[in-house]
Amino acid sequence: MSETAVAAPRDQGNRNALIHLALMRLREFLREPEAVFWTFIFPVLLAGGLGIAFRNRSADVMKVAVVAHAPATAEVAQWLRRDGTLNVKVLDESEAARALRTGAIALVAVAADPAHVRYRYDDTNPDGRAARAAVDNALQRGAGRKDPVAVSEDRDREPGARYIDFLIPGLIGMTMMGSGMWGIGFSIVDARRRKLLKRLIASPMSRSEYLFSYVLSRLVFLVMEVTVISLFGILAFHVPFRGDLATFILICLVSAFAFSALGVLGASRARTVEGISGIMNLVMLPMWVLSGVFFSADRFPDAVQPIIRVLPLTAVNDAVRMNMLQGAGLFAVGSKLVVLSLWMVVAFAVALKIFRWK
Numbered sequence: 001m002s003e004t005a006v007a008a009p010r011d012q013g014n015r016n017a018l019i020h021l022a023l024m025r026l027r028e029f030l031r032e033p034e035a036v037f038w039t040f041i042f043p044v045l046l047a048g049g050l051g052i053a054f055r056n057r058s059a060d061v062m063k064v065a066v067v068a069h070a071p072a073t074a075e076v077a078q079w080l081r082r083d084g085t086l087n088v089k090v091l092d093e094s095e096a097a098r099a100l101r102t103g104a105i106a107l108v109a110v111a112a113d114p115a116h117v118r119y120r121y122d123d124t125n126p127d128g129r130a131a132r133a134a135v136d137n138a139l140q141r142g143a144g145r146k147d148p149v150a151v152s153e154d155r156d157r158e159p160g161a162r163y164i165d166f167l168i169p170g171l172i173g174m175t176m177m178g179s180g181m182w183g184i185g186f187s188i189v190d191a192r193r194r195k196l197l198k199r200l201i202a203s204p205m206s207r208s209e210y211l212f213s214y215v216l217s218r219l220v221f222l223v224m225e226v227t228v229i230s231l232f233g234i235l236a237f238h239v240p241f242r243g244d245l246a247t248f249i250l251i252c253l254v255s256a257f258a259f260s261a262l263g264v265l266g267a268s269r270a271r272t273v274e275g276i277s278g279i280m281n282l283v284m285l286p287m288w289v290l291s292g293v294f295f296s297a298d299r300f301p302d303a304v305q306p307i308i309r310v311l312p313l314t315a316v317n318d319a320v321r322m323n324m325l326q327g328a329g330l331f332a333v334g335s336k337l338v339v340l341s342l343w344m345v346v347a348f349a350v351a352l353k354i355f356r357w358k
């Protein structure tokens with residue numbers, strides 16, 4: 001028999017083994033109700049709750065206090081209550097101090113007389129600074145200040161500029177990271193803990209085939225995860241989708257491979273569930289905070305921005321937002337895909353090098 005004839009059945013057998021391994025991963029996942037809940041239902045519930053809370057949110061009303069028994073308390077409180085952005089309470093000295101200390105109010109005003117009001121607030125707290133500006137503006141107007149410049153305002157609440165529009169792409173990225181890393185990492189470590197991996201050493205299956213079967217199974221869930229969250233945002237909250245679908249699919253595919261590779265890397269040596277939990281939390285928690293899931297990563301200092309920009313979740317979130325909200329095409333998101341591709345190649349290569357069956 002020729003070498004070609006022998007190689008063909010072997011290649012066919014390898015492909016069949018890979019498919020069967022991937023199907024086995026799918027069945028394992030579907031048999032875990034908790035995994036299904038956190039992967040599909042929780043992101044939708046989170047998006048729904050935050051979307052309802054912020055979609056039609058009016059301007060914040062800041063809580064402030066005027067100290068009772070001061071000579072001008074009544075007059076100053078009356079001036080402040082004319083401002084619709086202020087919720088004014090009259091409290092005695094000790095109550096006002098306690099409320100300020102616990103964050104129940106943002107500022108305390110002590111009115112010795114209408115022409116002399118002292119503010120107490122935390123200048124490191126953005127709410128305190130905002131309350132100081134609003135209170136001072138209300139008092140100056142109440143005392144008869146005339147503004148020399150007439151102003152008007154346009155409030156932009158069009159789709160694409162709302163908080164829910166910012167949130168949905170972040171949830172898509174967060175879900176892909178969580179399911180890719182946690183789902184794969186936990187499965188590998190659980191198989192190692194139950195000594196299932198040890199039995200596979202004697203099989204002709206290679207290390208790369210075994211690990212890639214996990215990545216392949218994630219692609220099936222990728223379609224469901226991204227479709228559920230995206231359609232929910234578009235149908236329930238009219239989140240815009242301005243980019244081309246092909247670029248969006250490519251972003252999701254590269255992201256899924258990158259996070260799957262990180263999950264495989266994290267599970268390469270871990271032997272216990274506690275061990276893999278620590279590794280995954282160590283890797284994922286900083287990205288939840290830094291990578292712009294719930295608020296913009298631009299809020300962090302400039303010194304850490306280069307680090308934030310090379311994180312895989314930052315690249316995913318930026319690319320999805322650029323595509324969905326700004327209509328960016330493949331060329332515009334190319335740098336983000338390069339970052340994700342580097343994470344994918346390096347993580348998977350290192351995982352293949354250090355992976356242990358037992």
